[in-house]
Amino acid sequence: MLYALCFLMFTIGLYCTVVKKNMVKIVIGIVIMEYAVNLFLIMLGYRIGGVAPIVVEGHVLGNFVDSSVDPLPQALVLTAIVISLGSLALIISICVRTYEKYGTFDITQIRRLKG
Amino acid sequence: MTIFYILFLFMLVAAIIAVETKKLLGSVICIGAIGFGVSLMFLFLRAPDIAITQIVVEILGLIILIRATIARDLTFISGDREFFGVVVSVVIVLVIFLAGVHIFETLPEFGTPIFAETTGSASQTYISEGFQKTGAANIVSAVILDFRAYDTLGETTILFTSILGATVLLRKKSRKLLGEVDA
Numbered sequence: 190m191l192y193a194l195c196f197l198m199f200t201i202g203l204y205c206t207v208v209k210k211n212m213v214k215i216v217i218g219i220v221i222m223e224y225a226v227n228l229f230l231i232m233l234g235y236r237i238g239g240v241a242p243i244v245v246e247g248h249v250l251g252n253f254v255d256s257s258v259d260p261l262p263q264a265l266v267l268t269a270i271v272i273s274l275g276s277l278a279l280i281i282s283i284c285v286r287t288y289e290k291y292g293t294f295d296i297t298q299i300r301r302l303k304g
Numbered sequence: 305m306t307i308f309y310i311l312f313l314f315m316l317v318a319a320i321i322a323v324e325t326k327k328l329l330g331s332v333i334c335i336g337a338i339g340f341g342v343s344l345m346f347l348f349l350r351a352p353d354i355a356i357t358q359i360v361v362e363i364l365g366l367i368i369l370i371r372a373t374i375a376r377d378l379t380f381i382s383g384d385r386e387f388f389g390v391v392v393s394v395v396i397v398l399v400i401f402l403a404g405v406h407i408f409e410t411l412p413e414f415g416t417p418i419f420a421e422t423t424g425s426a427s428q429t430y431i432s433e434g435f436q437k438t439g440a441a442n443i444v445s446a447v448i449l450d451f452r453a454y455d456t457l458g459e460t461t462i463l464f465t466s467i468l469g470a471t472v473l474l475r476k477k478s479r480k481l482l483g484e485v486d487a
Contacts, residue, residue, distance in 0.1 A: 192408040194312045198319055200401045205323040207393040213328050213373055217335055220365070221319050224342045231349050234427075237305075237415035241350045242443035244435045254432050257443070258350045259417045261427045264447035266354055268459045274361045275466035281372045282470040294328075 191232060199225035212284045212294045219280070223273045227266050234259025307348055315341040328373040336366045353444050 202225060205218030235258055242260035244253065284294070291299050315338050322334035339362035346355040412418060419427035430447055440446040448456050 191308055191312065191414050192411065193405050194309075194316065196401065196404050196408070198312075198316060200397055201316070201319045201323060203400070204394065204397050207397065208390055209323075211328070213369075214323070214331065216369070217322055217331055220335055221322070221338065224315075224338055227354075228342055228345060231346060231351055231354065232414065233411070234417050234419070235349045235415060236417050236420070239350055241352055242431065243352075244441045244443070254428065255420075257431050259419050259427050260430055260434075260443040260447055261419070263351050263354055263444045264452065265455075266351075267357055267444065267448060268455060270354070270357050270361050272459060272462050272466075274365055275463040277365050278368055278470045279466045279473075281368050282473040285372055286473050 192229065195225055195229045195232065198228075210295055210297055212287065212296055215296075216277070216280050216284065220273075220277065223269075227269060227273075230262045230266050230269075234262045308345070311341055311345050311348070315345075329370070332366065332369045332373055335369065336362065339365070351444075353442070 199222050202218045202221030205221065206215050207218075209215055209218065236256070238256075239258040240253075240256050242257045242263065287299065288294060293299070318334045318337040318341065322331045322338065325331050325334070339358065343355045343358040343362065346352075346358055412421070417427075419425045430443055430451060434443045434446040434451075435441065438446040438450045440450065
């Protein structure tokens, strides 16, 4: 059920990317999809009643293996979040330059792309 | 469990408003609401490192998005694409959603991670031997900085490349050639 809600958020982002005419709206759809995918990967490793994957003093190690959440998706999502910031900066700079050249964000008005 | 449903409700409402509102600034603010909701969700999913990173990245991303939308006069674009195209896209998106929901039935229930049931998985090794092998108390930092350090190296390469591209795109003038005289 929670997975389905997460996928519903991804679908909203996909709809926004496909249907909208405004360039910034398309970027916003991409951002929503990124959030949904990151959230889904973290949710896959969650354990009910689990602890964060940090070794605290006085922990019994065998107990820790059975109670910790999955650290691998967390490490990979950490990478993905930072990369999404870089790609967002690149996309937005393309949008800003397009606006300076054409004076609009409307993608149906931007027709002189051939140079 | 209830807190997850509440946060999801909040994020879905914010997502729908972000998609459907006419003003771009309001849309960007709704993106901020989704981002901080995701950050809270990470905190409740026992991922504090990701929550901190998400807050920092969210603030920077909001600054970038507001820079793109504020003080642009023509930010109101009314209407969607042609009617037929919109209908076809909505149908395709719905089909993707219905197909994807069935795939989630093959996954184990929420709250029972896959790595706990498979023997000899990488995550189990990281948890059980990470502290002895790397000396890092935080297993996530042990994974990104020691077990999978090349992953982080590639990440910095991608980040550097994208920022380089953004700088080149946003530059006002190209640099003068060496032999050119000053005007």
